[in-house]
Amino acid sequence: MAKDTEKLIRQLSLISYLMAERRPVTATEIRRDVEGYSDMTEDAFARRFYADRAELDALGIHLSVDKPADGFSEQENYSLAPEAFHLPPIAFTDAERAALQTALTLLDGEFAYAEPLRLALQQITWGRPSPLGSDSRQTIGLGITASAGGGEVSARLAKIDTAIYRRKRIEFEYHTMERDTTESRKVDPYHLLFEGGQFYLVGYSHERKDVRVFRLSRIRGKVAYATKAEHDFQRPEDFDPRGYANRIPWQLGEPVGVAEVEIPEDLVWYVQRQFGEYGEFEGNVFKTPYRSDRLLISWALEYGLRILGPPALVDETRTRVDRIIEAHRGEPEPVVAAPAAPAPPPAESNGRGRSEAAIRPERFARLVTLATVLIAAGRKRDTLLVSDVCDQIQVSPQELREDIAVLNVVNFGGGAYVIYAEVTPTGEIEVDVEPYSDTFDRPARLLPIEGNALVAAIDHLKVVHADLQSARQKVVDALGFDPVEEGLHIVSPRVDEGIMHTVERAMHDNRLLQLEYWTPSSDRYSERSVEPYALINSREGWYVAAWDLKNESLRHFRLDRIKSAQVEERTFEPREGLNPAADIGGWPRTGRIGGSRSARVKINAEQARWARERRDVLTELEGGEIVVEITFKGLDFLVREVLKEAGDAVVLEPADAREAVLVAAEGLIARAT
Template identity: 40%
Template sequence: MSHDTDKLIRQLSLVAFLMAERRPLTARDIKSNVEGYQEMSDEAFARRFYSDRAELVALGVPLDSQRDEFTGEELYTLRSERYFLPPLELDDDELAALQTCLYLLEGRFAYAEPLRLALQNLALGRSAGARDDAPTATAMSVEVRDPDYTPELQGRLGKLEGAISKQRTVKFRYWSIGRDDERERTINPYALLPENGTWYVIGQDLDDQTVKSFRVSRIRSDIRFATRRERDFRVPEEFNVDEYRGRAEWQFGEMVGTARIEVAPDTAWWVSRAYGGERNELDHDVFVTQYASLTLLARWILRQDGRAVPLEPAALRKLVVDGAKAVRKGHHGAPPSPAAEALRAATDGVVERPAGPVAPERFGVLQSLLAYLLAACGEEREAVIPAAELSSRFSIAPEALEEHLSLLNLVNFGGGCYAVYAELHGDEVHVDKELFGDTFRRPPRLTPLEARAIRLALEFVGPMIAAGAQSPLDRVRAKLEETFGVFELTQTPTPQAGAEEDLVLQLTRAITDHKLIELEYLKPESTEVTTRLVEPYSIERRLPHWYVHTWDVERDAPRSYRLDRMRKAKVQKQIFTPREGFDPSELNHATTARIWYSPEVARWEVEKGARLLVDGSALSERAVGSADWLVGEVLSYRGEAVVLEPADLRERVAVRAAELESELRAPTAS
């Protein structure tokens, strides 16, 4: 039997023994009665027991200790009311919406398996009992896409999650894109954070002892433990991952100043929605924001295409004016001829084999499997369950199911008392409930990893859950938070509903009922909100934004809209007949633009898919559904991006850059 298997049996049996005794127990009691400890020397027992206790507490098992006031011995207890999942009053719609969450994220969410296990426990923990886990009808009109998600990324997230839970120092080679430098980093990882559709690991860089953010997709090697110790560090008590979220692109790093930017009145509501938070505020029509990079803030202002005017500092205004001037010059006359495409660097033939996604702790899987087997017995002594059902519900490979059952058969309460005997007979699992079986009939509380999986899922597709459940997201979230147990979740960001929740609710109703919907929408290049009457067909979650794909009735053409730019959505009484053969996808009649990027910004664009050229520049072909959007994008590069073709788009950028340069040079009262 392997070391890990021995440990699992010890830990499960320790939990079983403490639950069965229902009284404070000494270490001597535990050593004498718990499977796996009896044959150990006192020294080995002390070492193993300390390690097992620490791991169980980290898994969310509320194992308490206190000293006996007379003997001075340490006494250990595990109260069942703190171990089991509290009664959960999720109604059928709310549970169905949570199952929809798993359906939407399957295959594109690294935490899908811990999420599946958490939902399995939540279903068992309801006072109304479990229900069918089919997704809601809402799910059929939604697509989730994560451009940053790859098999390599999910493997790295899995390794980092393991290092964070075990508090192990890790090493990896990392590409710092700003310096274009690759070197080995050694960090104590504190948390994983999805921000604007990109995953970051936040931790202490041991080279300079500072806490930094590392983009996971820029890790260039296998992630390995730096030592052989069971634990290398403890997360500082003052660390809170929420302090690292909600940063605008110009706020990564140490803040060095505050800027004031005048925004158009019809744009102010959008700025407040998109950039609300501790680092930003809206003072009437003036956007006040802290910055770490003045250059990146200037890029954002230029992207607004006249809807934002810098007031102070003066250096920011100069950067914006100079940027518009550089764009105008770059689009004057004939376009430059790009260099030849660079050949891809040859590899040494060693290819990193992607690791699997984040896996639930095996202890948690066995806990949940035991509860499910005993719940199937109910008040009877035995039950028969299809093996395929267990493999599917708990993501256990069919060839590994028998091993899992054998481990549960060894879990005992001391004195030869067991919880269950389960045996695989062909395609069925025969379950016999033992003497202490009813002790574990209820599902356990969620582990910290399962709780993180739910929180992250709420972050990704929370508004869809609210729409499917017909319940405000904060109500669903509040019910779930009660199930997370006594552990702290400072390493997991608190989900934020945002304004999209009500918009998704209105849009899904209109899609389901085939009703027209009126949108109040702010186009990227416009200073005024316009009204659109559309036939809604589908919703897409393309991180970090939500989109709705529609047929615009007034323009008689397909259009896609970003939800964060909608001020309001109102379902109309008029019903529409879905258009036969219409595929509601974005950019149906897009124009392809060839864009050249200078060597100063090329590596960022190559990371997004552009082709590297031999002189260090880059070339990209981009599908453009809105010429106005492209103008804002090119302006934001401050002359480091040039449209090569088509000629009409190139001319449009040149004209708008000249207009903006003139507008920004005019004096503005601060």
């Protein structure tokens, strides 16, 4: 039997034993009666029992320890109160369940915490249908999902999540973009952030002797615990994870100056709403502290803004715009591809060998959930089908058989088993319930990773919905903590809550929506009367998918470009056959709009490593430069993307795109003189 399976049986048997006894028991009794301990030597039992207690504690299952006055460890008494294991009932209203049903369906399979999310939903909706799998009208579409970027990053996420809860120091190899080097890091993990489609770790770096932010996709190899201690650190009481969310790039680090940026009168509202917290206005001049001149210039060029000071920043801006103009005049310089580099060797793990690996929290929760399903069916003498249970728990038939085999061995010694279940040749599950099965007859407490999953899923949607927010609060109350404070903070694209609420209200009531909308490509405002159908997030931000009555077509309006919105008295009947989220897997996720063109853009060597993380690289060039692909439908979008690179990007083709960038850059110079 695999060691992780042995450990699962031990830990589940220990829980069952302590709750069935309903009294404090000694370590001697546990060693004698609980499955998995009786064959161990005294020293081995002491190590395993200590490790099991630590892991259960990390899973949110806290054993009570009564230490005698004389301090002899073998005389310590251990107990587990039912309220320390079972989840307090959560009384969701029908409206709250409907909100969960509509919202969380979107994240099924599209979330880094997909398995813990499903298990959490099984627990909190105990005895009632799960919110997942609903056929309710889809009014929210997710282009940017909280997927972790593959199994490797998901594994790091689970390890870091557990380390945060257990206050365990971790170590890993990290690729630092500024120096383009990979170095060892030893970190006290404080918090996780999800922002802009990426997961970040906020923690105390022992090498830098300060709090740093690490992007999980830049970690190389495995994440390992740095010590064997039960706890390594305590997070500072004044640590506020929200201080690391929604940080503007040009302000990361100690400021070197205060930039003065002229904002056109018709754009003051936009800059005030989207960037106001990063500076202050004096008339139509926006003053903002900055650390990186390039990133501040990048922002100004993207919106065609004029930098007034300080003089060194004005000069740097002029130099970069001149570079853009020079690079786009005439024919592009020929590019020379670099010789093909040999494939890098596979990354070596920096993990340390252990006699036993920690149990994945998801599997522990899955077994507890499966036990409740089987016990409920056994007591009702219901027939369970393998296919139905596989769908409910989201496992394969082979995994289900393995999990049932584990549960069949969970016992208190002396033949007092929790259940006995058997899969028949016809695909049914026959369950015999034992007297002590009441250990698992109610849903277990949400594990920390399940709580993070559930609350983070709600937060990821960024929907100002009273029922969803009240459901969130009930989950937080049942958990006893808010993951935003203790685990994971989802940072959604910035949206004006008043605009979001107005759009949602119009959708809910099937009322027409009057918009004052800013179109950056033509720098103009227009009045739109629309039928709102769905909210969709994308790589750029949130959109409302709406039927434009003037153009008689389905359009997508970015919420941050809506200057004002008003719900009309007129109602509308939803158009038959219209699916506003039909293309959610397309442009919102990839950025490639139907009918798009492609541009070949050269990025200089200094910025190439950042471009590799967000662009498709077509060619590696001599000297470290690269050629990337940027897809665009309108030239105005491409122009903004190139100007954002602040002189570090050159369009090679098509020719009309080169000309458009040149005209835009010359216009910037003209406005500055």
